[in-house]
Amino acid sequence: MSDIASRVKAIIVEKLGVDESEVTPEASFTNDLGADSLDTVELIMEFEKEFNVAIPDDQAETIGTVGQAIDYLEKNVK
Amino acid sequence: MEFKRVVVTGLGALTPIGNTVSEYWNALLNGVSGAAFIKSFDTTHFKTKFACEVKNFDADAFLGRKDARKLDPFVQYALYSTEEAVKDAGLDFDKLDTSRIGVIWGSGIGGLKTFLDEVVNFAKGDGTPRFNPFFIPKMIADIAPGHISIKYGLRGPNFTTVSACASSNNSLIDAFTYIRLGRANMFISGGSEAIINEAGIGGFNAMHALSTRNDDPATASRPFDLDRDGFVAGEGAGTIILEELEHAKARGAKIYAEMMGGGMSADAYHMTAPHPEGLGAALVMKAALEDANMQPSDIDYVNVHGTSTPIGDPQEVKAIQQAYGDELYRINISSTKSMTGHLLGAAGAVEAIAAILAVQNDIVPPTINHFTDDPSFDPRINFTFNKAQKRVVRAAQSNGFGFGGHNASVIFKKYEE
Numbered sequence: 001m002s003d004i005a006s007r008v009k010a011i012i013v014e015k016l017g018v019d020e021s022e023v024t025p026e027a028s029f030t031n032d033l034g035a036d037s038l039d040t041v042e043l044i045m046e047f048e049k050e051f052n053v054a055i056p057d058d059q060a061e062t063i064g065t066v067g068q069a070i071d072y073l074e075k076n077v078k
Numbered sequence: 079m080e081f082k083r084v085v086v087t088g089l090g091a092l093t094p095i096g097n098t099v100s101e102y103w104n105a106l107l108n109g110v111s112g113a114a115f116i117k118s119f120d121t122t123h124f125k126t127k128f129a130c131e132v133k134n135f136d137a138d139a140f141l142g143r144k145d146a147r148k149l150d151p152f153v154q155y156a157l158y159s160t161e162e163a164v165k166d167a168g169l170d171f172d173k174l175d176t177s178r179i180g181v182i183w184g185s186g187i188g189g190l191k192t193f194l195d196e197v198v199n200f201a202k203g204d205g206t207p208r209f210n211p212f213f214i215p216k217m218i219a220d221i222a223p224g225h226i227s228i229k230y231g232l233r234g235p236n237f238t239t240v241s242a243c244a245s246s247n248n249s250l251i252d253a254f255t256y257i258r259l260g261r262a263n264m265f266i267s268g269g270s271e272a273i274i275n276e277a278g279i280g281g282f283n284a285m286h287a288l289s290t291r292n293d294d295p296a297t298a299s300r301p302f303d304l305d306r307d308g309f310v311a312g313e314g315a316g317t318i319i320l321e322e323l324e325h326a327k328a329r330g331a332k333i334y335a336e337m338m339g340g341g342m343s344a345d346a347y348h349m350t351a352p353h354p355e356g357l358g359a360a361l362v363m364k365a366a367l368e369d370a371n372m373q374p375s376d377i378d379y380v381n382v383h384g385t386s387t388p389i390g391d392p393q394e395v396k397a398i399q400q401a402y403g404d405e406l407y408r409i410n411i412s413s414t415k416s417m418t419g420h421l422l423g424a425a426g427a428v429e430a431i432a433a434i435l436a437v438q439n440d441i442v443p444p445t446i447n448h449f450t451d452d453p454s455f456d457p458r459i460n461f462t463f464n465k466a467q468k469r470v471v472r473a474a475q476s477n478g479f480g481f482g483g484h485n486a487s488v489i490f491k492k493y494e495e
Contacts, residue, residue, distance in 0.1 A: 017144025
């Protein structure tokens with residue numbers, strides 16, 4: 001697992017209070033991990049802070065699963 | 079139209095001197111002080127270094143870490159005392175019409191800690207607004223009754239009353255009035271406050287409102303004592319279940335007392351100073367008696383606002399003299415803030431609980447920390463100094479006065495068929 005992937009998973013475990021085993025690449029924040037719309041916004045903000053990137057709203061809307069978050073960050077984090 | 083009768087069928091308390099109603103009541107009767115040096119933040123640069131904090135409250139254990147994180151302490155406290163009250167009242171909401179059960183809650187300020195943390199975080203940044211999406215819904219003063227309704231599925235009237243230190247007297251009066259008018263069968267009412275943080279203590283210190291007796295915190299809250307030097311900040315929550323009498327009887331509920339009335343008034347005088355002659359405070363006591371259709375001769379105990387400030391206590395004494403006349407020398411008065419500190423928007427709720435339990439148990443909790451008489455007070459007044467006093471308490475009145483000149487007062491009486 002990449003460094004980015006493990007840090008993303010740690011944030012999700014912390015913020016959503018879920019077990020690490022549930023945080024699979026296919027897992028949807030809202031459907032599988034119990035996030036509501038505000039939780040999702042908070043997650044995106046935590047990713048921005050952790051990786052020092054700005055994720056535009058139109059991009060943020062495309063990030064709905066753990067795998068999508070990892071992919072986006074791996075492509076955009078310098 | 080004929081008014082419905084309103085009774086108290088459940089109580090819950092989270093206070094600086096006890097985390098349940100029975101712990102709180104025992105501490106009140108034993109004259110326990112809740113004041114100690116502040117543990118929740120570094121007070122090095124603060125004029126006041128002590129307060130009445132809630133002790134041994136574990137929000138993560140109560141709510142789970144995920145939910146606790148999204149709730150300001152004033153909401154965590156509200157949910158905690160309400161859980162006790164719901165259990166105490168034996169409520170099974172699956173068997174009740176939840177569209178006829180509401181929540182009216184008092185909070186003077188709301189999520190001050192949340193506001194402080196988020197603004198500090200912004201100020202430390204580069205100007206980019208990175209506010210947490212939970213900032214606003216965590217902070218707003220109305221969110222406590224919102225969360226209570228979500229937890230229990232209660233779809234009746236739901237809002238917060240905000241009148242500073244009279245807030246939860248106002249919530250009780252609103253709940254009482256709606257039940258009386260037949261608009262609901264039951265309310266979860268009361269209030270909560272959590273301002274013991276840098277902004278709360280610093281803000282009240284700036285007003286010279288707080289005691290600075292740092293060499294002896296436990297005796298700092300000394301209402302009606304000659305050497306009183308300000309109030310002691312408190313925090314916590316009190317929940318009172320108010321229910322329409324026939325509804326309560328139909329489900330075989332235990333009845334603590336009957337709520338008889340509530341009065342409201344304004345000083346129309348100054349932003350923070352009470353009217354020097356106690357004008358608004360006298361009016362509100364009289365208004366509550368009138369609303370209850372009772373006379374001063376029907377009341378045996380007044381739980382006074384009595385914050386231990388140099389100017390607040392004398393005006394309340396003047397006000398009681400105006401409202402009660404010579405009956406004042408027959409009754410007991412006491413300020414339980416001498417033990418709990420001042421819970422601000424939750425004060426009315428926890429003090430109403432003290433009044434209700436005084437009525438139920440025929441014992442008056444004391445005004446502790448009395449050392450020196452203030453010669454300006456009539457010595458015939460029984461302030462219940464230092465020790466609880468047993469007496470028949472047929473009915474009790476409880477006062478709350480808030481910055482802004484808001485006054486609200488409630489009356490409870492022994493329940494009789």
